[in-house]
Amino acid sequence: MQKIFFILAFLASPLFIFAQQNDSSHYDIYHLTISDTTVNYTDKKVKAISVNGQIPAPTLYFKEGDTAIIYVHNAMMMETSVHWHGIILPNNQDGVPYLTTPPIKMYETFMYKFPLKQSGTYWYHSHTMLQEQSGLYGAIVIQPKEEKYKVVGEETLLLSDWTNEKPEEVLRTLKRSDESNEWYAIKKGYAQSFDKLIQHHALKDRLQASFNRIPPMDVSDVYYNTFLINGKNTFNLSKYKAGDKIKLRIINGSSSTYFNIEFAGKQMQMISADGNDISPINVNRVLMGIAETYDFIITVPENGAYEFRATPMDQTGKTSVMIGNGENHFVKNMPKPDMWTMDGMMQLADINVPMKMNSNISMKYMNMKGMSMHHNHDMSSMNEDDEDTSTMVMPDGTRMKMSDMKSDNNDDETDDSNYVIFNYNMLKALQPTALKGKIDRNIVLNLTGNMYRYIWSINNKTLSEQDTILIKRGENVRMILVNNTMMNHPIHLHGHFFRVLNDNGDYSPLKHTVDVPPMRTVEIEFPANEAQGDWMFHCHILYHMMSGMSRIVHYDGFSRDSLLHKYPYKKALDDDKQWFFWGNAELKSQMSEVNLNYINRNNAVRLEGSADYHGKYEGELTYERYIGDWFRPFVGMSVTREKYYNIFNSKQTFYQNTNAPIIGVRYTLPYFIESELRINTKGRVRFQLEGDEWLLPRVMFNWNANTDKEYHLDFQYILAKTLSISAGWDSRYKWGAGLKLRF
Numbered sequence: 110m111q112k113i114f115f116i117l118a119f120l121a122s123p124l125f126i127f128a129q130q131n132d133s134s135h136y137d138i139y140h141l142t143i144s145d146t147t148v149n150y151t152d153k154k155v156k157a158i159s160v161n162g163q164i165p166a167p168t169l170y171f172k173e174g175d176t177a178i179i180y181v182h183n184a185m186m187m188e189t190s191v192h193w194h195g196i197i198l199p200n201n202q203d204g205v206p207y208l209t210t211p212p213i214k215m216y217e218t219f220m221y222k223f224p225l226k227q228s229g230t231y232w233y234h235s236h237t238m239l240q241e242q243s244g245l246y247g248a249i250v251i252q253p254k255e256e257k258y259k260v261v262g263e264e265t266l267l268l269s270d271w272t273n274e275k276p277e278e279v280l281r282t283l284k285r286s287d288e289s290n291e292w293y294a295i296k297k298g299y300a301q302s303f304d305k306l307i308q309h310h311a312l313k314d315r316l317q318a319s320f321n322r323i324p325p326m327d328v329s330d331v332y333y334n335t336f337l338i339n340g341k342n343t344f345n346l347s348k349y350k351a352g353d354k355i356k357l358r359i360i361n362g363s364s365s366t367y368f369n370i371e372f373a374g375k376q377m378q379m380i381s382a383d384g385n386d387i388s389p390i391n392v393n394r395v396l397m398g399i400a401e402t403y404d405f406i407i408t409v410p411e412n413g414a415y416e417f418r419a420t421p422m423d424q425t426g427k428t429s430v431m432i433g434n435g436e437n438h439f440v441k442n443m444p445k446p447d448m449w450t451m452d453g454m455m456q457l458a459d460i461n462v463p464m465k466m467n468s469n470i471s472m473k474y475m476n477m478k479g480m481s482m483h484h485n486h487d488m489s490s491m492n493e494d495d496e497d498t499s500t501m502v503m504p505d506g507t508r509m510k511m512s513d514m515k516s517d518n519n520d521d522e523t524d525d526s527n528y529v530i531f532n533y534n535m536l537k538a539l540q541p542t543a544l545k546g547k548i549d550r551n552i553v554l555n556l557t558g559n560m561y562r563y564i565w566s567i568n569n570k571t572l573s574e575q576d577t578i579l580i581k582r583g584e585n586v587r588m589i590l591v592n593n594t595m596m597n598h599p600i601h602l603h604g605h606f607f608r609v610l611n612d613n614g615d616y617s618p619l620k621h622t623v624d625v626p627p628m629r630t631v632e633i634e635f636p637a638n639e640a641q642g643d644w645m646f647h648c649h650i651l652y653h654m655m656s657g658m659s660r661i662v663h664y665d666g667f668s669r670d671s672l673l674h675k676y677p678y679k680k681a682l683d684d685d686k687q688w689f690f691w692g693n694a695e696l697k698s699q700m701s702e703v704n705l706n707y708i709n710r711n712n713a714v715r716l717e718g719s720a721d722y723h724g725k726y727e728g729e730l731t732y733e734r735y736i737g738d739w740f741r742p743f744v745g746m747s748v749t750r751e752k753y754y755n756i757f758n759s760k761q762t763f764y765q766n767t768n769a770p771i772i773g774v775r776y777t778l779p780y781f782i783e784s785e786l787r788i789n790t791k792g793r794v795r796f797q798l799e800g801d802e803w804l805l806p807r808v809m810f811n812w813n814a815n816t817d818k819e820y821h822l823d824f825q826y827i828l829a830k831t832l833s834i835s836a837g838w839d840s841r842y843k844w845g846a847g848l849k850l851r852f
């Protein structure tokens with residue numbers, strides 16, 4: 110029945126269009142039908158979400174000054190939403206369900222309508238759950254009133270990442286604390302096991318970090334099966350020939366992948382960043398944060414096919430387009446990254462903001478013996494006076510004058526002997542962007558997180574714990590983004606452009622998304638003069654946003670659209686309160702064990718049990734509550750059935766049951782050693798320690814010991830995400846071997 114209504118609504122929609130076309134402005138009208146689909150990118154059929162039958166969604170072309178009318182038809186059995194990323198529009202068109210715009214329920218249609226006050230390259234994507242990872246993203250191109258650059262052609266290249274796993278399963282995997290969590294690192298070849306650490310001279314680093322409860326680092330969280338440009342891993346644009354100038358509109362539409370982009374021809378001329386024209390610069394490589402867009406002009410140097418390549422920051426794959434016709438010219442492979450040391454990781458991660466280190470954090474790490482930052486000579490930049498900020502540090506440690514890198518617009522004569530790696534200091538706006546008047550509000554936002562528990566936050570609070578950042582209309586707002594984590598975070602503000610303060614002073618560039626590298630600080634400013642409203646401000650790594658690294662920038666005095674009265678505001682804050690179930694079971698020759706966990710941000714319900722095959726068992730059900738990151742009191746129930754021998758006749762045995770409520774505390778110690786102190790209602794006290802060591806890429810060692818003189822050792826060989834072979838000894842159950850299943 111609903112389906113019929115849906116079809117009727119679809120058929121009737123042209124009538125609405127006629128009705129709306131009666132005023133003078135020009136309308137660009139699109140119909141987008143969102144539906145479930147099946148894709149097969151890597152020889153595996155998996156579910157996905159398509160728009161008008163395709164992934165990515167169709168590119169929407171508009172003209173500056175027109176009005177966009179977009180009918181979004183939801184043909185799925187679940188609700189959805191579409192957010193127009195980087196577009197300046199009325200708050201109720203922003204597409205954040207429950208916050209600004211009603212969710213589009215199944216078989217419903219929603220019409221978005223907004224004037225196009227800008228030009229440039231943007232994109233759109235779902236803002237509901239993890240739908241973006243399943244394929245709900247597409248490009249937006251707004252042609253300017255006057256075209257500035259003469260080119261023979263224009264190509265929009267939308268980069269994305271693809272996993273054959275369900276996105277919900279990816280998030281659940283990131284949240285769990287057993288070996289499944291390490292599986293992505295194993296798949297990527299970046300296992301942080303002892304042998305690899307020794308091989309890469311990183312053991313000391315790791316032990317230091319581990320002492321501070323910093324888990325094995327990685328520049329990315331998720332293992333992806335493939336990477337795509339416009340929905341394909343590779344394709345050709347063979348219509349171009351020698352000398353052709355082409356405009357490339359590049360969008361990083363991935364869910365959690367930073368890409369290094371390069372072109373095998375001459376340097377690329379960057380002409381626009383996040384939709385805004387900039388003073389052109391010639392670059393060889395750009396590290397693109399998620400949700401950033403850049404426009405380039407490239408020239409096909411000779412007859413031949415030249416590769417445009419996007420390499421994920423962790424180099425676990427690539428995706429490329431061959432531009433031109435003839436002999437293939439490929440981009441050189443990047444040197445293999447060192448994922449084991451702090452130096453190696455920072456070299457990959459800090460590219461966009463190479464020099465401005467957080468002094469507070471860098472000092473902390475400097476004090477950790479054995480950790481040297483790779484830009485040793487950058488330390489002087491903490492002393493701002495004697496630093497010549499107009500130079501940048503090249504990867505080989507040499508310095509280059511910024512003036513050498515800036516193009517004189519004579520791009521045909523580019524000196525390619527300088528390999529130029531883009532960073533934010535190279536961005537210069539065409540007009541001054543300095544705010545008029547003083548800064549009215551300074552907001553320090555520490556980007557924080559607990560990687561171990563996969564909780565991401567701002568000032569140590571998730572969205573549901575602290576929802577808003579209050580601003581007033583007319584104020585000049587400055588935000589100081591201090592990344593206190595070991596990952597890059599691409600921070601996005603809806604409905605506004607902000608200045609990214611850099612060496613260009615009054616000409617600091619305008620952006621909608623800014624990469625904040627690990628241990629770096631980035632300052633942004635904007636006049637609060639856009640539409641009154643509630644504007645999302647969040648990390649654009651989908652799994653970080655869903656885990657809490659998000660806020661709502663709220664204009665003082667703004668009240669919600671009346672259309673939203675059926676859709677409670679509170680539901681817009683729910684993502685980081687989600688519960689996850691995970692568990693594992695070991696079936697061994699001498700005993701079996703089961704471990705079930707039901708967890709959310711602050712709570713955990715755990716069931717642990719073990720039994721031999723002669724009637725002896727032990728089990729406990731506990732509820733624990735997190736106070737801060739590491740400390741949690743718990744209550745629960747413990748049951749045991751012990752076997753006793755008659756001391757006069759060892760052939761004679763009997764069993765004794767002890768069932769008692771328990772209460773205690775758990776605390777994660779340095780090196781991630783889990784400690785537990787408990788007492789049962791019979792007054793019996795027990796203290797226990799437990800730890801895991803990653804010996805070889807697929808070999809883990811688990812141990813525990815307690816004051817009841819119980820000891821447990823266990824080795825496992827990880828065969829797959831869900832399966833290990835395990836063998837070990839337990840003081841209660843003795844030697845044995847078997848299988849460990851994770852679910």
Ligand SMILES: [Cu+2]
Pocket residue numbers: 565597598599648649650653654658
């Ligand atoms: Cu993030």
